[in-house]
Structures are given as C-alpha cells and as structure tokens.
Amino acid sequence: MNILEELRWRGAINQQTDEEGLEELVSENKISLYCGVDPTGDSMHIGHLLPFMMMKRFELMGHHPYIVIGGGTGSIGDPSGRKTERQLQTMEQVQHNVDSLSSQAKKIFDSENISMVNNYDWLSKISLLDFLRDYGKLFNINTMLAKDVVASRLEAGISFTEFTYQILQSVDYYRLYKDHNIQLQVGGGDQWGNITAGIDMIHKIEGQDAKVYGLTIPLLLKADGTKFGKTAGGAVWLDPEKTSPYEFYQFWLNQDDRDVIKYMKLFTFMTQDEITSFEGKLKKAPEKREAQRKLAAEVTKFVHGIDGLESAEKITEVLFSGEIQKLTVKEARQAFSGVPSNEISSNPQNIVDLLINAKVDTSKRQAREDITNGAIRINGEKITDLNAVINPNNSFNGEFVIIRRGKKKYFLGKIK
Structure with missing residues (x-):
C-alpha cells in the first residue's frame, strides 16, 4: 500500500490536482512535500493537527516533509476563511509567534527526516520591482478574482495586501521546488486556490512538464453537523x-x-x-x-x-x-482550571463559613444541610461535622482548597 492508498482508506484526502500523476510519482519515488502554517498566534490548535499528521504519515513511508513557518506570509495575512481584513501584527509579534510555533513543531515532530523552514528567509529578500516583474506579471487579475477566497470577500472588500497573498504563497512553492525539489503541497480545503495558483506559476516558469502537485484535506464536521475542533x-x-x-x-x-x-x-x-x-x-x-x-x-x-x-x-x-489528594499541585491546577473559583482567607475557618466564603452555598442553612447529608468533601475528605475547622494551608502547598458538593460539582477556594 502506497501513501495515497493509505490516506484514502483513512478518509484524509479531499482534492488532488492530478490524481494519476501523483499516484505514479509516489509509487516510484520518495518525494519531498510541504505544508505551511502562518504565525497568526503563538500556538497551533487541533485544526492544524490533521495536515501535520499527514506530513508524519509521509515521513513514516520514507518521504521527506517540510514544515514551512510563514514568517513572511504571516506578516501579510491570509484572507482564507475570513469575512473581514485581518489586523496586521507588529513584526515583533510575528517573530514571537514564529519562535513559539517553531519550538512547538520541533517538539511534536522530533525527527531528522522532517525539515522546518521560514518563508521570511526568501520573501523578505524580494524587492518591489522584482515582485512585480518576476511574479506579478505571471498572474491574471481575472483568474485571481475568481478564486473562492477572493470572490467571497469582494462584496465586503479586500485590501491589495491580502489580495496578493496567493502570489506570495505561490512564490513559496516555486522557491521550495527549486531549492529543495519539493513536488507536493498539502493544505486545508480553504487553501485550494492558493495551491493551484502556485502550481500554475511553476508551470509558467518551468514548463508544463514540471511535476508539481497539490492535495487538500477534508473539512471535518462532527456527526451533529457542527465544526470539529x-x-x-x-x-x-x-x-x-x-x-x-x-x-x-x-x-x-x-x-x-x-x-x-x-x-x-x-x-x-x-x-x-x-x-x-x-x-x-x-x-x-x-x-x-x-x-x-x-x-x-x-x-x-x-x-x-x-x-x-x-x-x-x-x-x-x-x-x-474522588481521591484528589493523590494529585500534585500541578495536576490539580490542570484538573480544576475550569471550575468556579473564589478567593478565601488563609486563616483556619469553620466548615460552614468556608462553604459560604468559597460561594459553594449561598446560605448557612444550606451549607449545614449539605454537610450533615454527607454531600461535602474538602480536598477529597468527606466532612460531616458542623464544627470542623479547615486549615487552607494544609494541602496543595497552601495554594487552594478543592471542595466537592454532591457527586460531580467542584469548587476552588483560592487562598489570598
């Protein structure tokens, strides 16, 4: 089974530019391919995971994936998937995000057989005149306007900056093809127009015989019809x-x-x-x-x-x-990061007062009833004595007290 057969079985392929040509290429050769991510934030999310999983699958079958961190394209802004203009980030913020994503990618893809490059390294060296003469001349405005990503923005308006994004991504593919013999670009379905623009540009420069291909992953929807992730x-x-x-x-x-x-x-x-x-x-x-x-x-x-x-x-x-006393402080922070929390005093206090201060109960009557009914646990220990005194400093390094009411309702008392 070659890599494309594997991907088809997994339901990981949406569109291909030349299915037969790519099938023949990967059946007879080990190829180089790439997928890009723009540093719009300082972390990737699970929406990035599927194309990178695909990169890893190619690597496991002997191919050479490249991860392109978009330090150049990220400073411009991809119009894909947006109804309005992106807010331009400062170059300092872009660089911070580049560093963060690069570190994250290296940790996930810890392999000598996966390379990482930054498109700022070549895009930043192109002068305005060279951009217009060498690349802009190869793009037909009518064709660019017909791309879904641009067409969907025409009514609201799109800046020239974002309009030229597909040219920059095309330059990426061309440079990677020339410098690293990369023959396949992988991306999400919203990148189809950018991918095909790059292939068209390479064919115009190198000739129609240039073996370059594009492949996109499917848009994932959950069984209930909502967007995955x-x-x-x-x-x-x-x-x-x-x-x-x-x-x-x-x-x-x-x-x-x-x-x-x-x-x-x-x-x-x-x-x-x-x-x-x-x-x-x-x-x-x-x-x-x-x-x-x-x-x-x-x-x-x-x-x-x-x-x-x-x-x-x-x-x-x-x-x-329910044995939460087994958790380390770090683990407890993870486990209860999303539960209701309120500040409480570090001083020892009566259990009834603690429940009121931590806003577990709204009245002392309700607090006493919960305690006597055995519904209250403090740091995993059931408390039924109305006169019990709780010292917040005794657990979890004195950072917080974990209170459970009933079977599943948790509260966090953060110590001042």
Whole structure:
C-alpha cells in the first residue's frame, strides 16, 4: 500500500490536482512535500493537527516533509476563511509567534527526516520591482478574482495586501521546488486556490512538464453537523499552557460514538487491523468507551508525549475515584482550571463559613444541610461535622482548597 492508498482508506484526502500523476510519482519515488502554517498566534490548535499528521504519515513511508513557518506570509495575512481584513501584527509579534510555533513543531515532530523552514528567509529578500516583474506579471487579475477566497470577500472588500497573498504563497512553492525539489503541497480545503495558483506559476516558469502537485484535506464536521475542533471554551490548543494535557485528553475522550472511528483513522497511527478491532468493540459494548479511551491516549501521546498522557490519565482516574489528594499541585491546577473559583482567607475557618466564603452555598442553612447529608468533601475528605475547622494551608502547598458538593460539582477556594 502506497501513501495515497493509505490516506484514502483513512478518509484524509479531499482534492488532488492530478490524481494519476501523483499516484505514479509516489509509487516510484520518495518525494519531498510541504505544508505551511502562518504565525497568526503563538500556538497551533487541533485544526492544524490533521495536515501535520499527514506530513508524519509521509515521513513514516520514507518521504521527506517540510514544515514551512510563514514568517513572511504571516506578516501579510491570509484572507482564507475570513469575512473581514485581518489586523496586521507588529513584526515583533510575528517573530514571537514564529519562535513559539517553531519550538512547538520541533517538539511534536522530533525527527531528522522532517525539515522546518521560514518563508521570511526568501520573501523578505524580494524587492518591489522584482515582485512585480518576476511574479506579478505571471498572474491574471481575472483568474485571481475568481478564486473562492477572493470572490467571497469582494462584496465586503479586500485590501491589495491580502489580495496578493496567493502570489506570495505561490512564490513559496516555486522557491521550495527549486531549492529543495519539493513536488507536493498539502493544505486545508480553504487553501485550494492558493495551491493551484502556485502550481500554475511553476508551470509558467518551468514548463508544463514540471511535476508539481497539490492535495487538500477534508473539512471535518462532527456527526451533529457542527465544526470539529471547537468547544464551549473555544479552541483546543496544542500548547499545554493554553489547553492542558488533561483538557486535551478529555476533548478526545468525550467524542461521539458516531465520530470516534473516523477520528481514529485520521488522528492516530494505528493500523487498519487495530482500528477494525476497536470498531467491533464499539459496536459490541459502546458503554465501555474503549475506542474513545484509545483515541484520547494516542493523540495525547503524539502531541504531549508519554509524560503528558500519563498525567492526563492519572487525573482522569483520580477524579473518577474522588481521591484528589493523590494529585500534585500541578495536576490539580490542570484538573480544576475550569471550575468556579473564589478567593478565601488563609486563616483556619469553620466548615460552614468556608462553604459560604468559597460561594459553594449561598446560605448557612444550606451549607449545614449539605454537610450533615454527607454531600461535602474538602480536598477529597468527606466532612460531616458542623464544627470542623479547615486549615487552607494544609494541602496543595497552601495554594487552594478543592471542595466537592454532591457527586460531580467542584469548587476552588483560592487562598489570598
């Protein structure tokens, strides 16, 4: 099975510029290919994960992927997927984001067989006159206006800056083809117009015999029709400081039965036999959620490493058992980062007063009732004595007190 057959089975291909030509190329050769990411922020999110998974799959089959960090294109702004102009970032902010994304990519793709380059290195060296004479002359305005990404912006308006983005991305492909013999560009479906523009430009310069191709990944929708990758809290980031390994793990663990096998094909490196086995387990006993646990484990390990996975699994198990005293301070921060929190005094205090101060209960009557009914746990310990005195400094380095009311409702008392 060649790489394209593998990708088809996984449902990872949306469009190709020349299916037969690319099939012949990868069947007979080990090729170089690329995928780009613009530094619009200082972290990638799971929307970036699928094309980079594709890069890794190519690498595992002996091909040579390049990750292009768009220090040049990122300073301009890609109009794709937007209804209005992007706010231009300062070059200092662009560089900060470039450094952050480069570090993140190196951590995820720790391999000598995957190269990283920054398109600022060649785009910044092109003068205005050279840009217009060498590249601008190759682009027909009517063709550019017909590209979906531009056409969708014409009513609201688009600046010349963003209008020229497809030329810059085309220059990227041309330079990578000339300097590194890169013959395939991979991107999201919204990049189709930019990818084909680059191929057209290369053919105009090098001739129609130049073997360059484009491939896009499908737009992912969940079974309920909503866009994949968004949560109530916003994007799911790859940076552990923005989305902790535990939160990342939980995102995958909570996937719908109807989606989990599809995501297993797209976001893991499991074999067909392994995935088929989990598909059978899902049909036989969906309540066990074995496929979801395997999916969460595989993707978390790929992004956050074995340490991140082990931490996420530990937190998950501890929260299920209620033995939160087993958590380290760092793990507790991850586990309870999203629960209601309020400041409390560091002084020892009566349990009833603590529940009021932490806004667990709104009245002392309700607090006393919760305590006597056995509904309150402080740092994992059930408290039923109305006269109990809680010293906030005794657990989690005196940073916070974790309060549970009932089976699942948690609160965080942050110590002043």
